[in-house]
Amino acid sequence: MGNPKSPGANSQAVLRRAEQLDALDAILPFDRRDQLAALLTDDDVETLKHLASEGMGENTLRALASDLGYLETWCQLATGSLLPWPAPEALLLKFVAHHLWDPVKRAEDASHGMPANVEVGLRAERLLRSDGPHAPGTVRRRLTSWSILTRWRGLTGAFGAPSLKSALRLAVRASARPRQRKSKKAVTVDILAKLLQTCAGDRLVDFRDHALLLTAFASGGRRRSEVAALRVEDLADEEPVRSNPADENSPPLPCLSIRLGRTKTTTSDDDEHVLLIGRPVTALKRWLAEAQIKDGPVFRRIDQWGNIDRRALTPQSVNLVLKARCEQAGLDPALFSAHGLRSGYLTEAANRGIPLPEAMQQSLHKSVTQAASYYNNAERKNGRAARLIV
Secondary structure, three states, rough: OOOOOOHHHHHHHHHHHHHHHHHOOOOOOHHHHHHHHHHOHHHHHHHHHHHHOOOOOOHHHHHHHHHHHHHHHHHHHHHOOOOOOOHHHHHHHHHHHOOOOOOHHHHHHHOOOOHHHHHHHHHHOOOOOOOOOOOOHHHHHHHHHHHHHHHHHOOOOOOOHHHHHHHHHHHHHOOOOOOOOOOOOOOOOOHHHHHHHHHOOHHHHHHHHHHHHHHHOOOOOOHHHHHHHHHHHHOOOOOOOOOOOOOOOEEEEEEEEEEEEEOOOOOOOEEEEEEEEEEHHHHHHHHHHOOOOOEEOOOOOOOOOOOEEEEEHHEEEHHHHHHHHHHHOOHHHHOOOOOOHHHHHHHHHHHHOHHHHHHHHOOOOOOOHHHHHHHHHHHHEEEEEEHHOO
């Protein structure tokens, strides 16, 4: 649908879309609702509501909404028109050219890559923050989102066109941007210990953050979205287990089962769960007891006066909790993110000689290649090949 002509009508349309997005407030970040309402069209909102009713995963829908807002704004700035459905092949190629470009060529020719007015407009909307070409993975993800949304409109796009595949392959090579890890440093056990020391107080926020960090790490390095989505109803007490399974006289440890249900890498029919054993169980139960939480979200917002909200922490808030604790521990927050708990879990498992398949049972990685990358790094550092001359 086109934009209304008068400013007043446009404001009313944005307000109407914001009210419609209220139906998705459990999925979409509330603090971005008004921004998304301004970026999306009425048809976009209806598409997202339809996808939600079809049971699409929350994380996928959140990414689709974010990517759609970006695409709508980029197209308006780059072409002066609304995003067409289906997108012509030429527009897809323009998207690649604007986002994957050669930094060396750009230094010689200012017109190479994303035009200045498009870049300024995207930055003004807080949709573009990084300098240089986009990460190839980000471009591929947005093209995938574009393709999904096109199909859900009952249309066929040119996303499989040979010209687009060729342009992507050549542009990735030209952009020469190294793949960045989601967290520059892994949160291994030694780092985790420093973070937990900052949670040694007796405030509710200390109990919460202590339990959050231990639970996220020990349950296999859970994604921040999974930590935020955890509910009391997902927890189930299990029979205590021995601290040393091979020694029947070793002391028993508390055991808890965490039902994750549908995750980033599962289908709607999967019902994944992991185990929590020992100290993390104690920390989690103490937080729930101190906060008097008996149902609903496990990890909740706490205001400056210590009042606990009924609403769960957002995935971004989980990330901010970790960064805040890093700063309190004297670590550089820029080097760590919530994903560092996930990479740290596998790195620690590798350092301790735990077999990769056993670690993957807890982390629930589906890709052996991805999980093995952490093991490969650990083996290189611990192996003899790099120590021929020391």
